[in-house]
Amino acid sequence: MAPRHQAPRGTRDLLPGEIERWQRVEELARGVVERYGYREIRTPIFEDYELFARTSGESSDVVQKEMYRFQDLGERDLALRPEGTAGVCRAYLEHGMAGHGRIHRLWYMGPMFRYGRPQKGRFRQFWQIGAEVIGTEAPGADVEIIALFVDLFATWGMPDLTVAVNSVGTPESRRTYGRLLVDWLGPVRDKLSPDSQRRLETNPLRVLDTKDPDEQALLQSEGWLASGAMPRMIDVLDDDSRKHFDAVLAGLTQLGIPHEIDHGLVRGLDYYTRTAFEVHDRSLGAQSALGGGGRYDGLIEALGGPSTPGVGFSTGLDRTVMVLEERKLAAGASKPAIYVAAMDGTRNEALMLVRQLRRRFTIDVDLEVRGLSAQMKAAGKSGAAWLLLLGEEEWKKGEAVLRDLGSGEQRTIARDRIEDELGTRTEFTATRGNA
Ligand code: HAM
Numbered sequence: 001m002a003p004r005h006q007a008p009r010g011t012r013d014l015l016p017g018e019i020e021r022w023q024r025v026e027e028l029a030r031g032v033v034e035r036y037g038y039r040e041i042r043t044p045i046f047e048d049y050e051l052f053a054r055t056s057g058e059s060s061d062v063v064q065k066e067m068y069r070f071q072d073l074g075e076r077d078l079a080l081r082p083e084g085t086a087g088v089c090r091a092y093l094e095h096g097m098a099g100h101g102r103i104h105r106l107w108y109m110g111p112m113f114r115y116g117r118p119q120k121g122r123f124r125q126f127w128q129i130g131a132e133v134i135g136t137e138a139p140g141a142d143v144e145i146i147a148l149f150v151d152l153f154a155t156w157g158m159p160d161l162t163v164a165v166n167s168v169g170t171p172e173s174r175r176t177y178g179r180l181l182v183d184w185l186g187p188v189r190d191k192l193s194p195d196s197q198r199r200l201e202t203n204p205l206r207v208l209d210t211k212d213p214d215e216q217a218l219l220q221s222e223g224w225l226a227s228g229a230m231p232r233m234i235d236v237l238d239d240d241s242r243k244h245f246d247a248v249l250a251g252l253t254q255l256g257i258p259h260e261i262d263h264g265l266v267r268g269l270d271y272y273t274r275t276a277f278e279v280h281d282r283s284l285g286a287q288s289a290l291g292g293g294g295r296y297d298g299l300i301e302a303l304g305g306p307s308t309p310g311v312g313f314s315t316g317l318d319r320t321v322m323v324l325e326e327r328k329l330a331a332g333a334s335k336p337a338i339y340v341a342a343m344d345g346t347r348n349e350a351l352m353l354v355r356q357l358r359r360r361f362t363i364d365v366d367l368e369v370r371g372l373s374a375q376m377k378a379a380g381k382s383g384a385a386w387l388l389l390l391g392e393e394e395w396k397k398g399e400a401v402l403r404d405l406g407s408g409e410q411r412t413i414a415r416d417r418i419e420d421e422l423g424t425r426t427e428f429t430a431t432r433g434n435a
Helices: 019-035 049-056 061-065 085-094 139-155 171-191 194-202 204-209 213-219 239-254 282-287 317-326 344-357 372-382 392-396 415-426
Strands: 046-048 069-071 077-080 104-113 125-134 162-167 259-261 273-280 289-295 310-316 338-342 363-365 386-390 399-404 410-414
Touching: 019 104, 019 125, 019 139, 019 317, 046 049, 046 085, 049 061, 049 077, 049 085, 085 104, 085 125, 085 310, 125 139, 125 317, 139 162, 139 239, 139 273, 139 289, 139 310, 162 239, 171 194, 171 204, 194 204, 239 259, 239 273, 273 310, 289 317, 310 317, 338 344, 338 372, 344 363, 344 386, 344 392, 344 415, 363 372, 386 392, 386 415, 392 399, 399 415, 410 415
Parallel strands: 162 259, 338 363, 338 386
Antiparallel strands: 046 077, 069 077, 104 125, 125 310, 162 273, 273 289, 289 310, 386 399, 399 410
Protein backbone atom coordinates (compact mmCIF):
# COMPACT_ATOMS: atom_id res chain seq x y z
CA MET A 1 0.00 0.00 0.00
CA ALA A 2 1.37 3.41 -0.91
CA PRO A 3 2.08 5.54 2.17
CA ARG A 4 -0.46 8.26 2.74
CA HIS A 5 2.12 10.98 3.26
CA GLN A 6 5.36 11.84 1.60
CA ALA A 7 7.91 14.53 2.45
CA PRO A 8 6.79 17.76 0.70
CA ARG A 9 8.21 18.36 -2.78
CA GLY A 10 11.71 19.76 -2.59
CA THR A 11 12.35 18.41 0.91
CA ARG A 12 13.73 15.08 2.00
CA ASP A 13 14.59 12.95 4.97
CA LEU A 14 18.22 12.40 5.84
CA LEU A 15 18.37 8.82 6.97
CA PRO A 16 20.96 6.84 8.90
CA GLY A 17 23.56 5.88 6.33
CA GLU A 18 23.50 9.33 4.75
CA ILE A 19 23.43 11.30 7.98
CA GLU A 20 26.94 10.20 8.96
CA ARG A 21 28.27 12.01 5.91
CA TRP A 22 26.42 15.16 7.02
CA GLN A 23 27.71 14.85 10.55
CA ARG A 24 31.26 14.52 9.26
CA VAL A 25 30.86 17.58 7.02
CA GLU A 26 29.36 19.59 9.90
CA GLU A 27 32.00 18.46 12.37
CA LEU A 28 34.85 19.42 10.02
CA ALA A 29 33.20 22.80 9.32
CA ARG A 30 32.74 23.55 13.00
CA GLY A 31 36.45 22.84 13.54
CA VAL A 32 37.52 25.27 10.80
CA VAL A 33 35.29 28.20 11.81
CA GLU A 34 36.22 27.81 15.44
CA ARG A 35 39.94 27.77 14.69
CA TYR A 36 39.36 31.03 12.81
CA GLY A 37 37.86 32.43 16.02
CA TYR A 38 34.26 32.79 14.77
CA ARG A 39 31.47 32.37 17.32
CA GLU A 40 28.24 30.57 16.63
CA ILE A 41 24.93 32.40 16.44
CA ARG A 42 21.48 30.78 16.06
CA THR A 43 18.58 32.85 14.86
CA PRO A 44 14.94 31.80 14.30
CA ILE A 45 13.95 29.82 11.24
CA PHE A 46 11.18 32.35 10.56
CA GLU A 47 11.27 36.13 10.77
CA ASP A 48 9.10 39.07 9.75
CA TYR A 49 8.56 38.88 5.99
CA GLU A 50 9.54 42.53 5.79
CA LEU A 51 13.08 41.78 7.04
CA PHE A 52 13.82 39.70 3.95
CA ALA A 53 11.92 41.94 1.54
CA ARG A 54 13.92 44.94 2.75
CA THR A 55 17.33 43.26 2.60
CA SER A 56 17.27 40.68 -0.23
CA GLY A 57 15.48 43.22 -2.44
CA GLU A 58 11.86 43.47 -3.60
CA SER A 59 12.82 42.61 -7.16
CA SER A 60 15.10 39.67 -6.32
CA ASP A 61 13.99 36.15 -7.28
CA VAL A 62 14.22 35.17 -3.64
CA VAL A 63 11.53 37.67 -2.66
CA GLN A 64 9.49 37.63 -5.87
CA LYS A 65 9.24 33.92 -6.46
CA GLU A 66 10.87 31.88 -3.73
CA MET A 67 9.62 33.04 -0.36
CA TYR A 68 7.66 30.81 1.98
CA ARG A 69 5.47 33.60 3.28
CA PHE A 70 2.66 32.96 5.75
CA GLN A 71 0.44 34.53 8.35
CA ASP A 72 0.39 33.05 11.83
CA LEU A 73 -2.77 32.86 13.92
CA GLY A 74 -2.01 36.34 15.25
CA GLU A 75 -2.04 37.59 11.64
CA ARG A 76 1.65 38.42 11.64
CA ASP A 77 3.27 38.56 8.21
CA LEU A 78 6.12 36.04 8.48
CA ALA A 79 8.44 34.10 6.21
CA LEU A 80 10.65 31.04 6.52
CA ARG A 81 14.19 32.34 6.19
CA PRO A 82 15.58 32.05 2.66
CA GLU A 83 19.09 32.90 3.89
CA GLY A 84 20.93 33.69 7.11
CA THR A 85 22.56 37.11 6.79
CA ALA A 86 19.42 39.21 7.35
CA GLY A 87 18.57 37.37 10.58
CA VAL A 88 22.15 37.68 11.87
CA CYS A 89 22.14 41.43 11.22
CA ARG A 90 18.72 41.81 12.82
CA ALA A 91 20.00 39.99 15.93
CA TYR A 92 23.20 42.07 15.94
CA LEU A 93 21.11 45.23 16.12
CA GLU A 94 18.42 43.93 18.43
CA HIS A 95 20.96 42.86 21.06
CA GLY A 96 23.15 45.94 20.75
CA MET A 97 26.15 43.78 19.88
CA ALA A 98 28.00 46.87 18.67
CA GLY A 99 28.30 47.80 22.36
CA HIS A 100 30.18 44.55 23.09
CA GLY A 101 33.13 44.92 20.77
CA ARG A 102 33.76 46.67 17.51
CA ILE A 103 34.27 43.65 15.29
CA HIS A 104 32.15 40.51 15.52
CA ARG A 105 33.07 37.30 13.77
CA LEU A 106 30.00 35.06 13.66
CA TRP A 107 29.00 31.78 12.04
CA TYR A 108 25.80 29.79 11.72
CA MET A 109 24.48 26.57 10.32
CA GLY A 110 20.91 25.49 9.69
CA PRO A 111 18.05 24.98 7.28
CA MET A 112 16.94 27.68 4.82
CA PHE A 113 13.84 27.66 2.61
CA ARG A 114 13.32 28.74 -0.99
CA TYR A 115 10.38 27.87 -3.19
CA GLY A 116 12.48 27.11 -6.27
CA ARG A 117 12.20 24.35 -8.84
CA PRO A 118 13.70 21.25 -7.22
CA GLN A 119 16.60 19.83 -9.21
CA LYS A 120 19.89 18.06 -8.62
CA GLY A 121 21.42 19.58 -5.49
CA ARG A 122 18.66 22.20 -5.19
CA PHE A 123 15.93 21.82 -2.65
CA ARG A 124 13.15 23.84 -1.06
CA GLN A 125 14.57 23.13 2.36
CA PHE A 126 18.35 23.14 2.21
CA TRP A 127 21.17 23.64 4.69
CA GLN A 128 23.67 26.42 4.78
CA ILE A 129 26.75 27.11 6.81
CA GLY A 130 27.77 30.74 6.78
CA ALA A 131 30.10 33.24 8.42
CA GLU A 132 29.91 37.01 8.80
CA VAL A 133 32.37 39.68 9.94
CA ILE A 134 30.44 42.69 11.16
CA GLY A 135 31.99 46.02 12.09
CA THR A 136 34.85 46.73 9.71
CA GLU A 137 35.18 47.80 6.11
CA ALA A 138 38.84 46.79 5.96
CA PRO A 139 39.65 44.72 2.87
CA GLY A 140 41.45 42.35 5.26
CA ALA A 141 38.02 41.19 6.45
CA ASP A 142 36.99 40.29 2.89
CA VAL A 143 40.26 38.41 2.44
CA GLU A 144 39.82 36.53 5.73
CA ILE A 145 36.26 35.57 4.83
CA ILE A 146 37.36 34.26 1.43
CA ALA A 147 40.29 32.41 3.01
CA LEU A 148 37.94 30.80 5.52
CA PHE A 149 35.55 29.90 2.73
CA VAL A 150 38.33 28.22 0.71
CA ASP A 151 39.77 26.48 3.78
CA LEU A 152 36.37 25.06 4.57
CA PHE A 153 36.23 23.40 1.16
CA ALA A 154 39.83 22.23 1.48
CA THR A 155 38.99 20.61 4.82
CA TRP A 156 36.10 18.85 3.14
CA GLY A 157 38.55 17.46 0.58
CA MET A 158 37.85 19.90 -2.25
CA PRO A 159 41.05 21.88 -2.74
CA ASP A 160 40.68 22.78 -6.43
CA LEU A 161 37.75 25.10 -6.70
CA THR A 162 37.63 28.39 -8.52
CA VAL A 163 36.95 31.56 -6.56
CA ALA A 164 35.27 34.11 -8.78
CA VAL A 165 35.36 37.71 -7.52
CA ASN A 166 33.96 41.00 -8.61
CA SER A 167 33.14 44.36 -7.11
CA VAL A 168 29.57 45.61 -7.32
CA GLY A 169 30.59 49.04 -6.02
CA THR A 170 28.11 51.33 -4.32
CA PRO A 171 24.38 51.80 -5.02
CA GLU A 172 25.33 54.90 -7.09
CA SER A 173 27.89 53.10 -9.22
CA ARG A 174 25.37 50.31 -9.74
CA ARG A 175 22.79 52.78 -10.97
CA THR A 176 25.33 54.20 -13.43
CA TYR A 177 26.23 50.71 -14.57
CA GLY A 178 22.55 49.80 -14.90
CA ARG A 179 22.03 52.73 -17.28
CA LEU A 180 25.06 51.68 -19.36
CA LEU A 181 23.73 48.14 -19.56
CA VAL A 182 20.31 49.31 -20.70
CA ASP A 183 21.93 51.42 -23.44
CA TRP A 184 24.12 48.56 -24.56
CA LEU A 185 21.64 45.69 -24.30
CA GLY A 186 18.66 47.69 -25.61
CA PRO A 187 19.51 47.24 -29.30
CA VAL A 188 20.13 43.47 -28.86
CA ARG A 189 17.27 42.82 -26.46
CA ASP A 190 15.55 40.34 -28.78
CA LYS A 191 18.52 37.98 -28.28
CA LEU A 192 17.69 37.86 -24.57
CA SER A 193 15.20 35.58 -22.81
CA PRO A 194 11.78 37.05 -21.91
CA ASP A 195 12.84 37.00 -18.25
CA SER A 196 15.94 39.06 -19.00
CA GLN A 197 14.00 41.46 -21.21
CA ARG A 198 11.77 42.13 -18.24
CA ARG A 199 14.75 42.51 -15.93
CA LEU A 200 16.29 45.01 -18.27
CA GLU A 201 13.45 47.30 -17.26
CA THR A 202 13.19 46.52 -13.55
CA ASN A 203 16.76 45.73 -12.46
CA PRO A 204 19.20 45.56 -15.40
CA LEU A 205 22.11 44.09 -13.39
CA ARG A 206 20.03 40.97 -12.84
CA VAL A 207 20.38 40.18 -16.54
CA LEU A 208 23.97 39.24 -15.70
CA ASP A 209 22.72 36.84 -13.04
CA THR A 210 20.78 34.76 -15.57
CA LYS A 211 20.54 31.03 -14.94
CA ASP A 212 19.78 30.32 -18.61
CA PRO A 213 22.85 28.45 -19.97
CA ASP A 214 22.54 29.89 -23.52
CA GLU A 215 22.31 33.36 -22.17
CA GLN A 216 25.21 32.74 -19.81
CA ALA A 217 27.29 31.65 -22.79
CA LEU A 218 26.27 34.74 -24.72
CA LEU A 219 27.32 37.00 -21.88
CA GLN A 220 30.33 35.08 -20.68
CA SER A 221 32.38 32.76 -22.78
CA GLU A 222 31.29 33.80 -26.27
CA GLY A 223 31.82 36.97 -25.14
CA TRP A 224 30.07 40.18 -24.73
CA LEU A 225 31.58 40.63 -21.29
CA ALA A 226 34.82 38.74 -21.80
CA SER A 227 35.67 40.54 -25.04
CA GLY A 228 35.28 43.83 -23.26
CA ALA A 229 32.66 44.94 -25.80
CA MET A 230 29.99 45.26 -23.17
CA PRO A 231 30.46 47.76 -20.33
CA ARG A 232 31.87 46.25 -17.15
CA MET A 233 31.12 47.13 -13.56
CA ILE A 234 34.78 47.48 -12.75
CA ASP A 235 35.06 50.37 -15.23
CA VAL A 236 32.49 52.50 -13.43
CA LEU A 237 33.60 51.88 -9.83
CA ASP A 238 34.13 54.90 -7.61
CA ASP A 239 37.72 55.45 -6.43
CA ASP A 240 37.25 54.02 -2.93
CA SER A 241 35.55 50.87 -4.20
CA ARG A 242 38.29 50.41 -6.78
CA LYS A 243 41.01 50.76 -4.12
CA HIS A 244 39.14 48.35 -1.90
CA PHE A 245 38.83 45.82 -4.71
CA ASP A 246 42.53 46.08 -5.58
CA ALA A 247 43.43 45.54 -1.91
CA VAL A 248 41.21 42.44 -1.75
CA LEU A 249 42.79 41.03 -4.93
CA ALA A 250 46.28 41.74 -3.57
CA GLY A 251 45.38 40.04 -0.28
CA LEU A 252 44.16 36.93 -2.09
CA THR A 253 47.30 36.82 -4.20
CA GLN A 254 49.46 37.17 -1.11
CA LEU A 255 47.74 34.21 0.54
CA GLY A 256 48.11 32.17 -2.65
CA ILE A 257 44.34 31.80 -3.08
CA PRO A 258 43.63 31.16 -6.77
CA HIS A 259 40.93 33.54 -7.99
CA GLU A 260 39.61 35.07 -11.17
CA ILE A 261 37.67 38.25 -11.80
CA ASP A 262 34.20 37.46 -13.07
CA HIS A 263 32.76 40.64 -14.58
CA GLY A 264 29.31 39.09 -14.75
CA LEU A 265 29.15 38.23 -11.06
CA VAL A 266 26.41 40.34 -9.45
CA ARG A 267 24.80 37.81 -7.04
CA GLY A 268 21.10 37.26 -6.56
CA LEU A 269 20.52 39.30 -3.42
CA ASP A 270 20.30 43.08 -3.41
CA TYR A 271 22.26 43.89 -0.27
CA TYR A 272 25.74 43.55 -1.73
CA THR A 273 28.20 46.42 -1.98
CA ARG A 274 31.78 46.24 -3.24
CA THR A 275 33.18 42.69 -3.00
CA ALA A 276 31.07 39.83 -4.34
CA PHE A 277 32.39 36.30 -4.74
CA GLU A 278 31.39 32.72 -5.46
CA VAL A 279 33.06 29.35 -5.36
CA HIS A 280 32.36 27.11 -8.31
CA ASP A 281 32.84 23.51 -9.12
CA ARG A 282 32.58 23.79 -12.89
CA SER A 283 31.94 20.06 -13.25
CA LEU A 284 28.43 20.66 -11.84
CA GLY A 285 27.29 22.51 -14.97
CA ALA A 286 25.00 25.53 -14.86
CA GLN A 287 24.28 25.16 -11.14
CA SER A 288 27.95 25.03 -10.25
CA ALA A 289 28.00 27.49 -7.34
CA LEU A 290 28.84 25.75 -4.09
CA GLY A 291 28.63 28.97 -2.16
CA GLY A 292 28.95 32.69 -2.32
CA GLY A 293 28.94 35.92 -0.45
CA GLY A 294 30.22 39.42 -0.32
CA ARG A 295 30.14 42.74 1.44
CA TYR A 296 26.91 44.37 2.60
CA ASP A 297 27.89 47.75 4.01
CA GLY A 298 24.37 49.22 3.79
CA LEU A 299 22.35 46.34 5.20
CA ILE A 300 22.38 47.17 8.91
CA GLU A 301 21.56 50.78 8.15
CA ALA A 302 18.64 49.63 6.02
CA LEU A 303 17.35 47.84 9.12
CA GLY A 304 17.35 51.12 11.03
CA GLY A 305 20.78 50.77 12.65
CA PRO A 306 23.86 52.94 12.43
CA SER A 307 25.98 52.61 9.32
CA THR A 308 27.84 49.32 9.97
CA PRO A 309 29.87 47.43 7.39
CA GLY A 310 29.78 43.65 7.05
CA VAL A 311 31.07 40.88 4.86
CA GLY A 312 30.29 37.17 4.78
CA PHE A 313 29.60 34.01 2.86
CA SER A 314 27.41 31.01 3.00
CA THR A 315 27.56 27.69 1.34
CA GLY A 316 24.92 25.09 0.73
CA LEU A 317 25.68 21.85 2.48
CA ASP A 318 23.35 19.77 0.29
CA ARG A 319 25.43 20.18 -2.82
CA THR A 320 28.68 19.84 -0.90
CA VAL A 321 27.59 16.54 0.62
CA MET A 322 26.42 15.38 -2.80
CA VAL A 323 29.75 16.22 -4.44
CA LEU A 324 31.64 14.55 -1.60
CA GLU A 325 29.50 11.46 -1.96
CA GLU A 326 30.04 11.29 -5.71
CA ARG A 327 33.76 11.53 -5.12
CA LYS A 328 33.62 9.09 -2.25
CA LEU A 329 35.40 11.61 -0.08
CA ALA A 330 33.34 11.66 3.08
CA ALA A 331 32.92 9.19 5.87
CA GLY A 332 30.67 6.22 5.37
CA ALA A 333 28.16 4.78 7.79
CA SER A 334 29.37 4.45 11.34
CA LYS A 335 29.65 0.94 12.68
CA PRO A 336 29.70 -0.35 16.22
CA ALA A 337 33.13 -1.29 17.46
CA ILE A 338 31.93 -4.20 19.54
CA TYR A 339 28.96 -6.56 19.59
CA VAL A 340 28.19 -8.01 23.00
CA ALA A 341 26.48 -11.39 22.90
CA ALA A 342 25.04 -13.08 25.99
CA MET A 343 23.39 -16.33 27.05
CA ASP A 344 20.42 -16.78 29.36
CA GLY A 345 22.60 -16.96 32.47
CA THR A 346 24.61 -13.83 31.61
CA ARG A 347 21.95 -11.62 30.05
CA ASN A 348 21.46 -9.34 33.05
CA GLU A 349 25.19 -8.94 33.63
CA ALA A 350 25.56 -8.22 29.92
CA LEU A 351 23.10 -5.33 30.11
CA MET A 352 24.99 -3.77 33.03
CA LEU A 353 28.32 -4.30 31.33
CA VAL A 354 27.05 -2.80 28.05
CA ARG A 355 25.82 0.30 29.82
CA GLN A 356 29.20 0.73 31.46
CA LEU A 357 31.16 0.08 28.24
CA ARG A 358 29.00 2.53 26.27
CA ARG A 359 30.61 5.36 28.21
CA ARG A 360 33.68 4.67 26.13
CA PHE A 361 32.87 2.42 23.18
CA THR A 362 30.23 2.05 20.48
CA ILE A 363 28.42 -1.15 21.39
CA ASP A 364 25.66 -3.12 19.72
CA VAL A 365 23.61 -5.59 21.70
CA ASP A 366 20.50 -7.71 21.15
CA LEU A 367 17.23 -6.12 22.35
CA GLU A 368 15.00 -9.13 21.86
CA VAL A 369 16.30 -11.85 24.19
CA ARG A 370 17.21 -14.04 21.21
CA GLY A 371 19.29 -17.18 21.22
CA LEU A 372 23.05 -17.21 20.70
CA SER A 373 22.99 -18.14 17.01
CA ALA A 374 20.68 -15.21 16.17
CA GLN A 375 23.02 -12.91 18.09
CA MET A 376 26.04 -14.27 16.20
CA LYS A 377 24.32 -13.57 12.91
CA ALA A 378 23.40 -10.07 14.03
CA ALA A 379 27.01 -9.46 15.12
CA GLY A 380 28.22 -10.36 11.64
CA LYS A 381 25.68 -8.05 9.99
CA SER A 382 26.34 -5.15 12.34
CA GLY A 383 29.80 -4.54 10.92
CA ALA A 384 31.36 -4.65 14.41
CA ALA A 385 35.06 -5.36 14.53
CA TRP A 386 34.90 -7.36 17.77
CA LEU A 387 32.54 -9.79 19.43
CA LEU A 388 32.51 -10.00 23.20
CA LEU A 389 30.83 -13.26 24.17
CA LEU A 390 29.63 -13.70 27.72
CA GLY A 391 29.29 -17.50 27.89
CA GLU A 392 27.80 -18.95 31.09
CA GLU A 393 30.73 -21.26 31.85
CA GLU A 394 33.41 -18.64 31.25
CA TRP A 395 31.52 -15.99 33.16
CA LYS A 396 31.34 -18.24 36.24
CA LYS A 397 35.12 -18.62 36.03
CA GLY A 398 35.48 -14.81 35.84
CA GLU A 399 36.21 -14.78 32.10
CA ALA A 400 34.75 -13.78 28.74
CA VAL A 401 35.64 -14.53 25.12
CA LEU A 402 36.81 -11.82 22.75
CA ARG A 403 36.69 -12.65 19.04
CA ASP A 404 38.17 -10.67 16.18
CA LEU A 405 35.29 -10.75 13.68
CA GLY A 406 37.67 -10.04 10.83
CA SER A 407 40.14 -12.89 11.31
CA GLY A 408 37.96 -15.17 13.45
CA GLU A 409 40.73 -15.47 16.07
CA GLN A 410 39.57 -15.48 19.64
CA ARG A 411 40.94 -15.60 23.14
CA THR A 412 39.72 -15.73 26.67
CA ILE A 413 40.14 -12.62 28.79
CA ALA A 414 39.59 -11.90 32.49
CA ARG A 415 36.26 -10.26 33.35
CA ASP A 416 37.87 -7.41 35.24
CA ARG A 417 40.19 -6.70 32.30
CA ILE A 418 37.44 -6.36 29.68
CA GLU A 419 37.51 -2.58 29.46
CA ASP A 420 41.32 -2.38 29.26
CA GLU A 421 41.50 -5.14 26.66
CA LEU A 422 38.86 -3.44 24.51
CA GLY A 423 40.63 -0.14 24.96
CA THR A 424 43.92 -1.40 23.53
CA ARG A 425 42.23 -3.31 20.70
CA THR A 426 39.90 -0.58 19.53
CA GLU A 427 42.24 2.36 19.83
CA PHE A 428 43.15 2.14 16.16
CA THR A 429 39.63 1.65 14.89
CA ALA A 430 38.36 4.48 17.16
CA THR A 431 35.13 4.22 19.07
CA ARG A 432 32.98 4.84 15.98
CA GLY A 433 34.68 2.02 14.12
CA ASN A 434 34.81 3.97 10.86
CA ALA A 435 38.11 5.82 10.98
P1 HAM B 1 23.21 32.67 -1.84
O1 HAM B 1 24.15 32.71 -3.00
O2 HAM B 1 21.81 33.03 -2.10
O3 HAM B 1 23.82 33.59 -0.71
O4 HAM B 1 23.25 31.21 -1.25
C1 HAM B 1 24.49 30.64 -0.86
C2 HAM B 1 24.55 29.18 -1.23
O5 HAM B 1 23.42 28.48 -0.71
C3 HAM B 1 24.48 28.89 -2.73
O6 HAM B 1 25.71 29.09 -3.34
C4 HAM B 1 24.09 27.43 -2.72
O7 HAM B 1 25.22 26.62 -2.44
C5 HAM B 1 23.16 27.35 -1.54
N1 HAM B 1 21.77 27.36 -1.98
C6 HAM B 1 20.99 28.41 -2.32
N2 HAM B 1 19.76 28.00 -2.68
C7 HAM B 1 19.75 26.65 -2.59
C8 HAM B 1 18.79 25.62 -2.83
N3 HAM B 1 17.55 25.90 -3.22
N4 HAM B 1 19.15 24.33 -2.62
C9 HAM B 1 20.40 24.02 -2.22
N5 HAM B 1 21.35 24.94 -1.96
C10 HAM B 1 21.05 26.23 -2.15
C11 HAM B 1 23.29 33.75 0.54
O8 HAM B 1 22.44 33.05 0.99
C12 HAM B 1 23.95 34.84 1.34
N6 HAM B 1 23.31 34.90 2.67
C13 HAM B 1 25.43 34.62 1.47
C14 HAM B 1 26.09 35.67 2.28
C15 HAM B 1 26.46 35.62 3.59
N7 HAM B 1 26.41 36.88 1.85
C16 HAM B 1 26.95 37.57 2.84
N8 HAM B 1 26.97 36.81 3.90
